[in-house]
Structures are given as C-alpha cells and as structure tokens.
Amino acid sequence: MANEPAFHEARLRVRYAETDQMGVVYYANYLVWMEVGRVGLLQGGGLQLPRHGAEDGVLLAVAEAQCRYLFPARYDDEVVVKTWIERASRRLAAFGYEIRRAEDDRVLARGETTHIFCGTDMRPAAPAREIRATVRDQGEVRSAP
C-alpha cells in the first residue's frame, strides 16, 4: 500500500484558553490535540466518525491514553500533530502521536492512545468493512514517525 498516506499532520495554533497560570498549555489539552490528529488521520482514509444521532456507525471508544511531555507549548505557538496507526486488529486500534512546534520542529510531546471499536450503543463491535480497510491500509506502514 505504498501509495497510502502513512501518517497525518494537523496544524493548530495554541489558544489562550488552552494555557494555564503556569504560562504553558494545560496538560489535558494535549489529548484534545491528539483527537484532532486522530480524526484527521481517519478522515484522510475516508472514515467519518458518526455525527450525533446517527443510528449506526462505528465509534472508537478510548481504552487508554498516554502522553510524555518533553517541552511546554505556549500561547500562540503553531503546533503540528503527527498521527499514525501503531497497531490495529479486528477490535482495537492504537494511534501514535508526535507533537512538534512548527517554528523549529522541536518535539513537545509524544503520545499513544488505544481504542476499541464500538457501536453507537457503546458496546464493542467489529468495525465496518470500510473502517477495517482504512485501518489496515494505514496500519501497515509502521515506520511512520
């Protein structure tokens, strides 16, 4: 699947709302950024998460999240969230993340999240065929970052 994109890069600018009184981005917000990257990766593979009220669709319920904070992001920094699929199976998918400062490519954080495929009823479900394809195509390239 050499033609498939192996990773996704989302760009965002740090909002005032995302800082805390220490003058840096509050640590929970890196998980919000990871979600932005994850959604971008999936959409790039043709997968749209269901909107509210959709009767069917497959959700990615989070099972685990982890982040290592290497250097603080600050207000107005432009940040790049690189996202790739680390592992994928019929029931689980794990995403890897690297968050860099655009200005000088300094790595600010690295993270990983693991998700379980769920139906809209929040019960585990095997992913629809299209999702499996997206995950498989992108998951094959593991050397992304």
Place this chain on the structure above:
Amino acid sequence: MANEPAFHEARLRVRYAETDQMGVVYYANYLVWMEVGRVGLLQGGGLQLPRHGAEDGVLLAVAEAQCRYLFPARYDDEVVVKTWIERASRRLAAFGYEIRRAEDDRVLARGETTHIFCGTDMRPAAPAREIRATVRDQGEVRSAP
C-alpha cells in the same frame, strides 16, 4: 410559595485547568459554573435533565448568555454560584447568576442565560408539567438576589 427555595447556591473550588496564563480564571469557564448552578437549581426543584440516550425529556437549549466580570477568580478560590429564575414562560426560562468568592463574599461576576424548552430532538417543545411547576414555583420569587 413562600416555602420554596428561591435560589440555589453551588460551591466549587477553582481548578488549575480553569486558569489561563494571565493567572486568572479563563472567561468562558464562568459559563461552565453557571451551568453547574443552573443544574443544581433545577435538581433542587425535582427536575433532572435527561441523561444521554433518554428517549424523552425536556432540555433547556441555550438562546443567550451574558456575563459581567467584576473581579477575577483565581486558582484555588472557593466560589459560590447563586442561581435563580429571572423569568419563565411556557417556552422560555431565564436564569440569573451571581458568582461570589466565598472567603470574603466579593462579587466576581454576574450573569444571565435564557433557554428554550426543547425535546431531545432539539425542537422547541412546551415543557412537561413537572418542569412548568418547578419553574413557576421558583420563578415567582423574583427578589432573590
């Protein structure tokens, strides 16, 4: 309805997450606190907002919010959110808020929100009888704050 509580007071402690790099609480978070007060007032009147997936129930979709910021709340302040019903009709309810610092009763902010009664489909709906009663009982006392 002299025996009805005319207002509700919620207490909360300012979280680190709620501050911004100016060292004070980020301005949007006052609206979160107003929601905490509003929910407390409604629950005190026996009204529970529907949980996710409930097939019926009446929601209060926000139509307008307004806040005047008088003095900044800071990390670890204990804050009291006083909430009352300003106006209520068959289709609308307006809530008033006063946010004080518990330590010295200093008023930090005053606000108001207006809501439309909606069904879980987000379409306007006349409120269920129990909600009308809650709103009516509490709304009659307008001199609360």
Place this chain on the structure above:
Amino acid sequence: MANEPAFHEARLRVRYAETDQMGVVYYANYLVWMEVGRVGLLQGGGLQLPRHGAEDGVLLAVAEAQCRYLFPARYDDEVVVKTWIERASRRLAAFGYEIRRAEDDRVLARGETTHIFCGTDMRPAAPAREIRATVRDQGEVRSAP
C-alpha cells in the same frame, strides 16, 4: 483608513472535545472561538498579546461577554468567526462577532465582548501607542458586519 482591514475572519473546525451530550457544541466554547477571532484581529493589526512572563505589555481584561445562540454548531462543522471592533476608547474596546457555518453561511451565533486595557499586573492602564493605533484604525470602520 480605507485600506485597513475592517474585520478578521478565522476558520476553525469543530472538535469532538467541544461537543456535549446534547450532540451540539457546548455553549461556553463559543467564547473560546470569539477569543480566537479577537486575537486574529489584533494580530492582523500588528498587535501581539504579551506572552507569559513578559514584563510589560498590555492585556485586554474582559469586562463583559454576551452571546446569542441562533443555530447549533455540530462536530466537524467548519466555522467562520468574523470579528470587528465595535467601539474603542482610551480605556475600553468592544469587539463584535458573527459565527457562521462555512458550508452554507448560516449564522450560528452573534456576540460581543468588552475589554479593559490592563498592564500585566491586571491594573487598568492606558494602551500603548501601537495598540491605540490598531484599535483606532480598525474601530473607525463600524459598518463591518
């Protein structure tokens, strides 16, 4: 100042984190988007808000915020935040906002915020000359929206 931009448009995509269990964007997040628009407008005029730890600089402490919610924004909507200066004086600046859905230009919300010029010590201060110029130039065009 006919050549000055009279308003600023920021584009953003609704994040999963910004929704609530009603399936729409949580109401406080519109104030976060207004901040994104406000910062963009000021930067477009050459004004950079001070970063954390800067010893001098002028902050815009919020005095009042108001938002009317016309139609709910939903997950993954692309949203345009149009921002302009409504009024400005030596001590105060008021910003107006119109938030539209990019897809069909539907107006989702309108708002206004008023701010007091403060030093980094949070005490009122007359704005630096460059800020007055920015505000004056942009504030002269009042027919923006």
Place this chain on the structure above:
Amino acid sequence: MANEPAFHEARLRVRYAETDQMGVVYYANYLVWMEVGRVGLLQGGGLQLPRHGAEDGVLLAVAEAQCRYLFPARYDDEVVVKTWIERASRRLAAFGYEIRRAEDDRVLARGETTHIFCGTDMRPAAPAREIRATVRDQGEVRSAP
C-alpha cells in the same frame, strides 16, 4: 508514619460541560480530575501550590500522564478520585489515581502522572524542605490503593 493519610479522596459531580456527543465524559477531562485529586493530596499534606505571581515556590511540571479507561463516566455521576504518591525522589514525584463512581464503587479509570519539581521559572529545582517532607511522608505508604 502510620498516622499520616496515605491517600486523598476528592469527590466531584460530572458537569454537562465535561460530556461529549458520545454521551460520556470526554477523555481528556479525566486528567483534569486527576489534577483535582493531586492538588487535594498535596494540600492535605500542607503543601499549597504557588498562586500566580508568587516569586518563589515549587511547581510540579508534568512529565508524563497515563490513563486507562475502564467504564465511562456520565453526566451527573458522582465520582471519587483517589490519589496517592507512587514514587518520590529529590527531583520527581509520581502519583497514582483510581477514579470510581460513588453510587456503586465501580472503577471508571486508573491513571498515573509523573512530575518534575520546578521553580516558577519552569527550570528543574530540588523541592523545598516542606515539600520533600510531604512527599516523603505520604510516599512511604505505597500499598494505598
């Protein structure tokens, strides 16, 4: 130090703002709750994090955060955040967390965060004596949860 409290329990009620359109608490908010527990534990040991503008003081800059999500918290759930010190040295402290639903003691999540002692300039610093004492006293009891 048998008389020292070995852990801290913070109680909080899930806010509407903390849910997402899946109808459950958005995953980043568990890190906010961990912060509430961590601050409570430190304050219980007599340690107050410095407020904004304090010229000295020791901060706990986060180096790593990890959370396993076992069962979703929902709007209006009462939640208990149990926090304890996992490890502590001159330069680092690691905290453990267990988040339970109060109603039935169901474990919703488990997590851990690691922090570096920093001065208010965000540079690593050996903790003040009082902090070392707090950490040492509470860190000795490792069988807490």
